[in-house]
Amino acid sequence: MSILIITEHDNQSLKPVTLSLVTAAQQIGGDIDLLVAGENAQPAAEAAASIAGVRKVIHADNAAYAHQLAENVSKLVVELAEGYTHILAPGTTTGKNLAPRVAALLGVNQLSDIIAVEAADTFKRPIYAGNAIATVKSADAVKVITVRGTAFDAAEASGGSATVEACDSVHQHADVSFVGEELAKSDRPELTAASVVISGGRGMGNGENFDMLNKVADKLGAAVGASRAAVDAGFVPNDMQVGQTGKMVAPELYIAVGISGAIQHLAGMKDSKIIVAINKDEEAPIFQVADYGLVADLFEAVPELESRL
Amino acid sequence: MKVLVAVKRVIDYNVKVRVKSDRSDVDLANVKMALNPFCEIAVEEAVRLKEAGTAEEVVVVSIGSKSCQEQLRTALALGADRAIQVDAQDQLDSLSVARILQKVAEEESADLILLGKQAIDSDNNQTGQMLAALMDRPQATFASEVVVEGDALKVTREIDGGLQTLSLKLPAIVTTDLRLNEPRYASLPNIMKAKRKPLDVKTPDELGAQLAGGVELLSVEPPAERQAGIKVGSVEELVDKLRNEAKVVA
Ligand SMILES: Cc1cc2nc3c(=O)[nH]c(=O)nc-3n(C[C@H](O)[C@H](O)[C@H](O)COP(=O)(O)OP(=O)(O)OC[C@H]3O[C@@H](n4cnc5c(N)ncnc54)[C@H](O)[C@@H]3O)c2cc1C
Ligand SMILES: Nc1ncnc2c1ncn2[C@@H]1O[C@H](COP(=O)(O)O)[C@@H](O)[C@H]1O
Numbered sequence: 001m002s003i004l005i006i007t008e009h010d011n012q013s014l015k016p017v018t019l020s021l022v023t024a025a026q027q028i029g030g031d032i033d034l035l036v037a038g039e040n041a042q043p044a045a046e047a048a049a050s051i052a053g054v055r056k057v058i059h060a061d062n063a064a065y066a067h068q069l070a071e072n073v074s075k076l077v078v079e080l081a082e083g084y085t086h087i088l089a090p091g092t093t094t095g096k097n098l099a100p101r102v103a104a105l106l107g108v109n110q111l112s113d114i115i116a117v118e119a120a121d122t123f124k125r126p127i128y129a130g131n132a133i134a135t136v137k138s139a140d141a142v143k144v145i146t147v148r149g150t151a152f153d154a155a156e157a158s159g160g161s162a163t164v165e166a167c168d169s170v171h172q173h174a175d176v177s178f179v180g181e182e183l184a185k186s187d188r189p190e191l192t193a194a195s196v197v198i199s200g201g202r203g204m205g206n207g208e209n210f211d212m213l214n215k216v217a218d219k220l221g222a223a224v225g226a227s228r229a230a231v232d233a234g235f236v237p238n239d240m241q242v243g244q245t246g247k248m249v250a251p252e253l254y255i256a257v258g259i260s261g262a263i264q265h266l267a268g269m270k271d272s273k274i275i276v277a278i279n280k281d282e283e284a285p286i287f288q289v290a291d292y293g294l295v296a297d298l299f300e301a302v303p304e305l306e307s308r309l
Numbered sequence: 310m311k312v313l314v315a316v317k318r319v320i321d322y323n324v325k326v327r328v329k330s331d332r333s334d335v336d337l338a339n340v341k342m343a344l345n346p347f348c349e350i351a352v353e354e355a356v357r358l359k360e361a362g363t364a365e366e367v368v369v370v371s372i373g374s375k376s377c378q379e380q381l382r383t384a385l386a387l388g389a390d391r392a393i394q395v396d397a398q399d400q401l402d403s404l405s406v407a408r409i410l411q412k413v414a415e416e417e418s419a420d421l422i423l424l425g426k427q428a429i430d431s432d433n434n435q436t437g438q439m440l441a442a443l444m445d446r447p448q449a450t451f452a453s454e455v456v457v458e459g460d461a462l463k464v465t466r467e468i469d470g471g472l473q474t475l476s477l478k479l480p481a482i483v484t485t486d487l488r489l490n491e492p493r494y495a496s497l498p499n500i501m502k503a504k505r506k507p508l509d510v511k512t513p514d515e516l517g518a519q520l521a522g523g524v525e526l527l528s529v530e531p532p533a534e535r536q537a538g539i540k541v542g543s544v545e546e547l548v549d550k551l552r553n554e555a556k557v558v559a
Binding site: 175176252292 | 320322325326327328335347402403404407426427429430431432433434435436437438439440441442443445446447448450451453463466467468469470471472473474475476477478481486487488521522523524525526527528529530531532535536537538539540541543544545547548550551555557558
């Protein structure tokens, strides 16, 4: 068997999720190659080559791949696909955007967001907002899979010495172009990689009040997340949404503040190791999944929490 | 321009699904069904384009058993002009759905094809991307804003790091995210009117679509239940538990 992993990176460094994909690939078994498609992505390719257990890094460098547009990268992957039994991409917005195009061009179905490898052709994946776990078996010649990063431990980022092979193929779809992006800047850890996450919901009342959470986050080295209601109300940007249709997190500690605990929110955080809920309504469903529940007004509890940490 | 919207019948988002006791699948007997929320957003966007005079016609399509006609009528009540049911089993695999949608899109010469980013039953998040690949057309997934500029679209997408804007030449495929718009409620007169709007039934064979398959559902199990936790009486007690019992805080 041999596995191609489509890496996620910003041309400079690899996203941590790549390391979880390597672990998933090791569980499938076989040779593991990584694709780094980008522009001036030499540093990312070097980082990929030093991951333990990687055989080869394919580095395609061209302006066409600068923003990893799905139209372009999918064709590159299809061109490289020959000989691979599995193609893995992260279950991030980049991976979800790209991998189904690869699958369709190869004429196969995709297995989305797997959380466990049962066998080389059999995987587990959550459905219905995580209220059921399906075991699915693929008979397709090549298995195109997206992987939920939080379900797999990170592989060693160093110790490997894979060869880096340049790939000159250029695929540029004429009818799509990148206009711009607004990326959130933060000194805090990334939500999906943080070991502590503190999230606020509609109960926060407004965006300024999230400063209370930021202060706690700074003391705990935590990332700050939010419910959909808080994002829709404009308190915080969309990239902070945790849940079925936002980000999936599974930190050591998740603190939900002013969040009721709708199934769509629980889908994104109920695999956290320890869950704390602070809510003034003792009937709030979030308490059914919380290890430690505190029935309190958040405007008193959160500042006190900060001062006691 | 002509807009095609793909809509799926799914479990109502308020219902917590249960696994059948024989673990063969989830239990959908007597469960409330609805239009997938992301598809509702897609229909709303199409109808707004029509109201703005940008779109001439909005066609909705659903692939599934006869029961999905209920959701097609809902879409018609929200303002779509015409509906197509492609008769097939429910929960058809995504590649088959994408191949059928491709045939419909070609037959209709659709300029813009709108889909939800995700069906909340399968949680697949892949059909729109597959369709775009099969048609070799540009895609903008997870759209939170769509602006028509002549024969092109400017689309803002919600990505993990923030927002990204792409420009796409039509025909193009767009999948909707939650913040694209807030769907309206269908009024009673519009629900009545929807009953008289055309609804065609076709088969994959008639459309010349080849079905895929390849993935087999072996079993379905409930997720690991979390142990019920405790309520703490104060912030002080909470911090003590986190430090000394759970040991997740230094
Ligand atoms: C298709 C679809 C997808 C969705 N995807 C997601 C998703 O990915 N993520 C997500 O989060 N949601 C998602 N939702 C929305 C979800 O159904 C809920 O509406 C949402 O999670 C509610 O957010 P909330 O808990 O912040 O707000 P609410 O349900 O309004 O709860 C607010 C809570 O704050 C508490 N509170 C208020 N004031 C205080 C105070 N002073 N002190 C303490 N507590 C206080 C209240 O008691 C209440 O429990 C989705 C919905 C749909 C239809
Ligand atoms: N059976 C179907 N009929 C019509 N549209 C569908 C069907 N299945 C999926 N779709 C469309 O594809 C979107 C994404 O679905 P999925 O890829 O399954 O998460 C949905 O929101 C619909 O717009």
